[in-house]
Amino acid sequence: MEFKKIIEEKSKQAWEIYLPNLSIDCVVFGFHDALVKVLVVKMKENNLWALPGGYILKTENIKEAASRILHQRTGVTNIYLQQFRVFSDLNRSEGFFEAFENTIWNKQRFLSVGFYALVDFSTVKLVVDNFSDACEWKAIDELPELMMDHQYIFDKALGTLRKELNYKPIGFNLLPEKFTMPELQKLYEIILGKKLNRGNFFRKMLRYDILIKLDESRKGGAHKAPDLYKFDVEKYQLALKDGLNEGW
Amino acid sequence: MEFKKIIEEKSKQAWEIYLPNLSIDCVVFGFHDALVKVLVVKMKENNLWALPGGYILKTENIKEAASRILHQRTGVTNIYLQQFRVFSDLNRSEGFFEAFENTIWNKQRFLSVGFYALVDFSTVKLVVDNFSDACEWKAIDELPELMMDHQYIFDKALGTLRKELNYKPIGFNLLPEKFTMPELQKLYEIILGKKLNRGNFFRKMLRYDILIKLDESRKGGAHKAPDLYKFDVEKYQLALKDGLNEGW
DNA sequence: TTATTTTTTTTGATATTTGCATAAAAAGAG
């Protein structure tokens, strides 16, 4: 069996080049067609869907690892990446690589560092690698059944994003350069999983003072052409750093 | 040298019983004398101060590991624990255990999972172990110089706590059962690093509806005896779970 | 015992932010 050979060969090298017992799983968010989507990969090994992930080279830190893994998958560099949690349950990788010897590297107990990534959907060129049959975007409310604890990892990523929305802006990494206010609102609504009031969204967003209104509108669609905006990159970055709502 | 022997002996066993390349560092917060304090340990190896930490048994998940490590240090069980970040820079453990062979287990490259813990100061009985000379509480604005990246880990822990204060209550794990409103406010002020308005703090705290006012006041001190409160445990737990401020 | 001092607790006045509703503006369709 060709595939099994590849795994066994790679496994031998793995002991030398990767950190043992530690992997990375990424929840990659994109926005397209008024939907928030997530990247999932169909594994050759067991025909199950998984979050894209990989191992950590002995020569890199975890963010570099996540960055490398996602670059290989998407062709995108400079992805917005945020680690959010370690998944370490004893039985989380149980039953994986069942057809292989217990001594195989991939079959050891693995802890995963969860990252979430925000990418501009339109710049991504998906890549299917040696271990996978397919790599696709799926709407977050229509995810296929995921292997191991990957559904749980996804839930935690979305939960983190929802919390962070209260003090961080979002959109710069998900939307094209020019976008409309209703598009931005839609993005917020899907991530939060609830409708927001239009007028208040406008006022609040403008009060944040991170948007620049352009002298164009998006013509062509039916009905009134919405105004186009772009982010004020400097103010956006500052808001990311300092936080948007004072809180206490 | 006695100490070196111990380390070398332990190191041999370590390969068998611990997960390699991964450790845990804990930022343990306590509240005493109107000050927020943190637990630090003086290492025998190099006479530097460090955050309490340890390694992960192959038979436990990371929260169990953190719990075990802190129980050994403080005698406290059921500590409030929250992982907040992985520290993985390549050179973070550089220069540690210099006197030992490179092959020694402790000298491998280590990633650390950072946990923060909240404990009731009065219930803690500090324990000095084989690797340390001292174990002390230090006020967070008077920390000694810490080894490796431990100051950075502390900063991230405090930053996390500050953010979480915007949607989580705090105090149940830090204060004694009965406490006064000014004490609670002091706790918030120290963590946030700024003064809060008295009247507003009162109103906001009471609106959260997680406090029960007792029919007692704290007599004995000079001046007006402040009212005593305790937390409504059920409502507090609910607030922890669901979050305090709606945000969006 | 009474006045003084100090700290806690409560209250007011004002500004800001929300929630909900609705009006005005703009573009394509017919």
Added chain:
DNA sequence: CTCTTTTTATGCAAATATCAAAAAAAATAA
């Protein structure tokens, strides 16, 4: 040109936050 639909802007009441200060309570000093 009118109709329909969607975007954008506004109005107003309710809820919150800010700032300031008054009232209440206890200990101490006189």
